[in-house]
Amino acid sequence: MGDVISVAMGNLLTPMVLFFALGFIAAQLRSDLEIPEAISKGLAIYLMASIGFQGGVKLSHAGFGLNVALSLLAAVALSFLLPFLAYFLLRATTLMKRETAAAVAAHYGSISVVTFVTATEFLNSQGIPFEGHLVAMMALMETPAIVSGLLLARRGASKDGGGLAGDNPQMSGEVLREIFVNGSVVLLVGGFLIGWTTGDRGMDAVGAFMLDPFKGVLCLFLLEMGLVASRRLRASKLGGGMVLAFGLYMPLVGALAGLCMAWLLGLSVGGATLLAVLGASASYIAVPAAMRLAVPKADPGVYVTLALAITFPFNVVIGIPVYLAAATWLFG
Amino acid sequence: MGDVISVAMGNLLTPMVLFFALGFIAAQLRSDLEIPEAISKGLAIYLMASIGFQGGVKLSHAGFGLNVALSLLAAVALSFLLPFLAYFLLRATTLMKRETAAAVAAHYGSISVVTFVTATEFLNSQGIPFEGHLVAMMALMETPAIVSGLLLARRGASKDGGGLAGDNPQMSGEVLREIFVNGSVVLLVGGFLIGWTTGDRGMDAVGAFMLDPFKGVLCLFLLEMGLVASRRLRASKLGGGMVLAFGLYMPLVGALAGLCMAWLLGLSVGGATLLAVLGASASYIAVPAAMRLAVPKADPGVYVTLALAITFPFNVVIGIPVYLAAATWLFG
Amino acid sequence: MGDVISVAMGNLLTPMVLFFALGFIAAQLRSDLEIPEAISKGLAIYLMASIGFQGGVKLSHAGFGLNVALSLLAAVALSFLLPFLAYFLLRATTLMKRETAAAVAAHYGSISVVTFVTATEFLNSQGIPFEGHLVAMMALMETPAIVSGLLLARRGASKDGGGLAGDNPQMSGEVLREIFVNGSVVLLVGGFLIGWTTGDRGMDAVGAFMLDPFKGVLCLFLLEMGLVASRRLRASKLGGGMVLAFGLYMPLVGALAGLCMAWLLGLSVGGATLLAVLGASASYIAVPAAMRLAVPKADPGVYVTLALAITFPFNVVIGIPVYLAAATWLFG
Amino acid sequence: METFKKKRVEIILEQPMVRPMLHLIEKLGVTGYTMLPHLSGKGHTGERGETDLSGALANAMIIVITSQDQAHRLMEQGLKLLTDRTGIIYMSDVEVARDQHF
Amino acid sequence: METFKKKRVEIILEQPMVRPMLHLIEKLGVTGYTMLPHLSGKGHTGERGETDLSGALANAMIIVITSQDQAHRLMEQGLKLLTDRTGIIYMSDVEVARDQHF
Amino acid sequence: METFKKKRVEIILEQPMVRPMLHLIEKLGVTGYTMLPHLSGKGHTGERGETDLSGALANAMIIVITSQDQAHRLMEQGLKLLTDRTGIIYMSDVEVARDQHF
Ligand SMILES: Nc1ncnc2c1ncn2[C@@H]1O[C@H](COP(=O)(O)O)[C@@H](O)[C@H]1O
Ligand SMILES: Nc1ncnc2c1ncn2[C@@H]1O[C@H](COP(=O)(O)O)[C@@H](O)[C@H]1O
Ligand SMILES: Nc1ncnc2c1ncn2[C@@H]1O[C@H](COP(=O)(O)O)[C@@H](O)[C@H]1O
């Protein structure tokens, strides 16, 4: 127990978490500090291409086997199923409208790349290894939750008529695009395949860019995340303590689901921690645009705020070491 | 022969070419993956400053002699003369309008920095050395072709009256600026002179930025190039197979001209390969703006598409190893 | 003396100063070379976070003691007091309007991060150590001068009635924000605290990003500064030789004040050089926006041009080695 | 110089809806449009702007110069496309010199 | 389609003044605005644009669709806020379909 | 508040032509303009936007508030400058409060 606390404290004092805190505090103090939008998008692209590539190189060592294939299937299933649980919890404990609840649920089935990446660096700093295909699992968990979200919203719509934009064929095309060739999915999967194909030779060639500065770039990105989360928190009216509470307990529920799945798949402690993180984290890049298109009546103020301003900080500051502690205790 | 093929296959499986392919495929799948414009301009600036600097440092080892001076003159001549050949071929084999043919010709006399840079990294990965002043030759080949393009367009204009904007003195000033102090020329030449002046001392100071991450940055830039080329291809109507064919055979013609010149100058195998690449590649940064200003009737849909969506991918994927094979066979 | 000159010449031939010169010359030649605004803001953010972090790590070695606390106080005092001197000189030697003189004075009390950073790299290249808390002093010198500028402008206003926007409570809030939670102050102080807290462990984690490429990034940023300074110079009408002269002698006055303060604080030669640089340099990031808000009648054409196009180049090209020579002579 | 009366329709809408709206414009047979990305703003659905990373909260503006008839059609069908959504449409009179260009 | 007459007020001003101006708009009770950042331009105070690093020389535009009355009030008080400053305000007629939205 | 009638001329043109057009505006003696960079769009010459790396396919907008006479002159000579080129010009009525500023 003392160990868990010291590890958690160690997490709090990494440059990553401290830069996140810096951004968060700066925005609370109404500083005009601002990272240009093009820069934060550029940093995100770097992080996604790089983590994909790193995972692929790792898999090129371990090789692709049945257990990897099963893991990928399991990841899709986890992303698809979690929203139903989330929707049930939201409808049971809050007064949230159907459409908004469905959209929020979709976010929690999907994942947050930056939370994942922060967790991998945390594991690296603790010297805990993890399987390379976790990265591919992450990529595949990005969008199945969108489908569940649509099913949930449609179910609501058939009851109270309307609010869904899926009937317009143009709109359906847009939504399908978001599900299958979303930019972040393409980058993660593409980077992964390139890392897998080129292996160590590829890492030798581009490691000085793809690997060495990774942690530092992550710091800058977390600074931006801190600013964004904090500003979102100030602008938001979540409307009710049970909604806010959902943003804090749902990650724990998702992490638990991830740990169960990890147990079924026989992952290592590091891998189990990361799958817990995937279960626990909520999307704020891929899913919001799909929900804006497909479920216009859902309130983006609620789902963006929950994912970005409540669950993301919770996971980065508290969640990650807790999931590691749980994984160590269960599988260590 | 088997060797050539294995080298070519080796080229296909570098992270660089794979990231280009990733971008190309993503855009064909209509992914919304997008690199912010400011980021791709920033990456281009980095690549140009850095390749210039690297070339200058190399020249500081070799020293500046008569052969270097001759090479620079030859480069200017090559860029100036190639458009006449290209124009002749276009007019003989296609129905392209005079103005458009002149503008296309100007693009093929000029060069593509990214193709050159990809080729240098390919040579580096094969352990094949090349002369530092090739970089200066590249810089000087950027814009003489613009002059030839204008001469060709003016020749057309005198026959069918109009379509040229050169009479307006304001416009002439703009075009002259594009020729002499174009941003990419300034960066390449400036970086080269700084590398030459500061030599190894300079490289020690800034190599961790200018050299180490170079290949990785190039990957990200080629990802963007893949997206851009692919989207351009989808938006374009080149109007005729012979136009498309020009985009595929003209690089070979230009490469041959480059190899002849390399033989006259007595370049190494690596240097000859790069001069072939310079002959083969077509501009899509410096020349288009000049052509928009000076030859408004020329169709940018044709020249940007040919240079960016046909010739660029051809060179990066197939051309570079072929030119190396030819140079090895001729001079090796 | 011969030594000073050779050191100064050495400064002129560093990649940093040469890239600055490249930008300057390119803009004078009316090149269309342009660094996207988002990129230059991104580079500035990197430089500030990184220099803050580096300083903090240094302080974690030396420890925080009374002399550090005194130095911080002294820095605030220096920034607060210098504007009064600058205002006096401006009013005594030029016909500048009160408001504009007050605004210019505020700029010279504040500091230029890039000048400071260029000086630290110059010291590093000469192998001259300096105290880590100089970075904290820089951060604290950013904004006290704004207060002095407002006092000076108000004093003028009470005499000739109006021109100050401080009575509007909304505007006062904006100005207070600029003083206390200005983006660059937050980044510098925040980076410093993070470096201090995480120390060598933090540097190990993120040094490959925060430290290694620093000098190269600075080159690119100085290229942009050269472009900006040069374009500003061409667009400006400073209106009178004594105004221009102020931009050249005021840095010497400020440097002298810095050296006196360094003597009182017992700083090392490196530290004294840097405090001279802080005294000598003028803000062009934090102060201009505050002056636009609070002293609308002051002419931004004058204060931005003086700080950016006269004093900045003077310090980077000539000032820094001179201040080092003076510090060596006085304290060496 | 002779000028011709046209309408300038301006549509301010959320970024994810830009493509569907351009699709509608195309379908109506309007000959052109201009798009301004990366705007922020405030309206009945609250403050919007690129404050998140998804672009879901960013605004864009589409400008269309067209005939009176087309403008009315665009306004009507555009508003239908924006039902339940964030976004506004308005139009005004403009004069052009090249009647046939619009 | 029935349309309603409104005013479109456009304010071009220096970046540092955007927040105070939005504050004024809010205070007047106007229901919405749209902001376009990063513009350049030229006027009586000379050339402006993001040529420095502070943003002090950048321009922005604020667009407000509102009633005739509010538009006049905004123009009057907006001009007062811009006294001694760089910036222009002008207004024009527009038609909207949803009267109550503005 | 008293207002004065002016014209708002809007020019949408390709990025490389921005400087020549600003030169024309200056030559006509117009006192100011505002420039919006990085637009995309579609017209008779097809789709345009910053999809290449040269900027040759990007659009920009120039806004000019000026007198009726100057507006007509700008429209006429601006269209001449854009002969054979991509780009559109149109104008509309606006009201300003400071007559002498424009
Ligand atoms: N009265 C208005 N004037 C100008 N822009 C507006 C106005 N109302 C709304 N907008 C813009 O339209 C977007 C969506 O408005 P709404 O649907 O009312 O939330 C806002 O974010 C603003 O950019
Ligand atoms: N006549 C005009 N037409 C369009 N924009 C203008 C005009 N005059 C001024 N502006 C814009 O308003 C800003 C401030 O103008 P000024 O206060 O006259 O210097 C300029 O930088 C331009 O962006
Ligand atoms: N009807 C229109 N409405 C709005 N913008 C237009 C229209 N037609 C053309 N444009 C803009 O003007 C640019 C050039 O048009 P064009 O010369 O017709 O190809 C286009 O790329 C659009 O940005």
Ligand code: NA
């Ligand atoms: Na999840």
Ligand code: NA
């Ligand atoms: Na060529």
Ligand code: NA
């Ligand atoms: Na100072």
